[in-house]
Amino acid sequence: MIVVLIETGAEGVTDTSLETLRFARDLAAEGGGVPVHALVVGARPDLDELGKHGISTLYTAGGEGFASYAAAAWAAALIEARDRAGAVVVTAAGTPRGNEVLAHVAARLDVPMAANAVAFDGLSPLVVTRQVAGGLALEEMQLTQRPAVFSVAGHAVEATPADSATEPTVEELAPTLTEADLVARVVSTEPGAPDESGDLKSARVVVGAGRGAGGPEGFGAVSELAELLGGQLGVSRVVTSLGWRPHHEQVGQTGSRIAPDLYVPCGISGAIQHWAGCASSKTILAINTDAEAPMMTKATYAVVGDMHEVVPAIVEEIRRRA
């Protein structure tokens, strides 16, 4: 038996939780088709959708104790779900909450935990491969104790539905919460700035700009090119950290994930955290002064040169041909 903590947002179960369900199903299949159960706290997701993703039992936890997020309380619910299901694996998405709740579960049960797994290999012993060093290296880790506790890194697997749908039964949990479970709970939430990244996420063409832009005034030509291609401007985190452009334009692990037909990163080195957000682009044309920059070697096409010379020349050439 496997129990997955799933997270929900405005649009239902989050993509990273659906990916985790897929990972759990693959693991369950390896174990001879054991059921996959899920726990959701303080929300009631669409059962049909969960059925498509192969859930047997949906455990829910609600009520006063779960009215606002408290990691230790969520962990108490997850441990209760694990007890009811007799689960030997407890997992969640490798999000801030997923990792935090699992760390509480592991500390309470005094078992190891593996954060950010991307794959597993064998069941006895269960060995997971996980991301370390900011994703630059992988670690194989043995999880010999039960339950095996691990989180699943975002984009490790695809969130495909199960081969055959299930009809999940719902069981409500009422774990006993202590004062200690609730002392570190969210006492207030302020909404963030409205999400303006929709156009970027769905754009067919994205022209990117990084530190190579040189300053807040360095985005004229790239913006013009984006416009000529009917696309959007996307930037690196250096650009948003320095305040040159707003955060909703950021591409990457802590920005938007894009999947355009064409991505044209200019003056972007291609750090792993940026790559995480643009790897699904169909074609990448990189423009960079450094032919050895990771973005240049990973791209489909490249132009070696100063973006402040190359991009205006491209704009001019497009105009000339128009």
Next chain:
Amino acid sequence: MVDVLVCVKRVPDSSGQVLLTDDAQAVDARYVGSTLSEHENCAVELAAQLVEADGGTVSLVSIGAAETVEQLRSALAVGAGAATLVETDLRDFGPSDIAHEIAEVVRAHAEAGRTHDLVLLGNDAADTGDFQVPVRLAHALGRPVVTGIRTVSIQDGRAIAHGDAPDGGRETFDLPLPAVVAVSEGGVSPRYPTIKGRMGAKKVEIEMRQPSRAPVGSGRVRLTLPPPTPSSVQVLGEGPEAAPAVVDLFQSLGVLR
């Protein structure tokens, strides 16, 4: 007055590329040098700001090799007043071992009359990325804990901590002290040491300790590097002269309006 303990870890400075040690048990720092992670630099900065606001002391603790003294001195130079090093080879240490040793230091200091009201850690270690030492430490000490925190203030003997909500908003926690808080980079900008700070840091006597028990380990089998993706890039040209080739490409991809 607040007594803050900041837990810092000496890690390889692997911002771009990593190499592994010959036995594939750790990231190799030989060619890249060692450093503290940005999360932990922010934790040190937050501690310094808390003490500037309310008075008190900032102490550091690290579990690691003798050379960790270098990182402790650089953090002492930006605002900490005392440091403890539990000297050991970290290779056989798992996150529960590290949490256990930090808890031992906190208890030993409390017995000696120094209660660390607030223990700050990084959210996740830059090399092993375990995401659990802060929570395990809190469990060992029986204290409340929050992770992913960007800023903290002390009000009426409580820690008010702010972090990011999953939907991009801001969440606030209000914890009684003593508490454990794991810090994510980005809420404050770590300061640079002054010459005076550096001179002062040299004079601090670092408390040296030995691990209190044999480590249970982490379950690590080995580290691997992701396979290098062979480059199949097609270089269209150099400089502005490449523009016609680029526009040809745009036309063949059908992206020109």
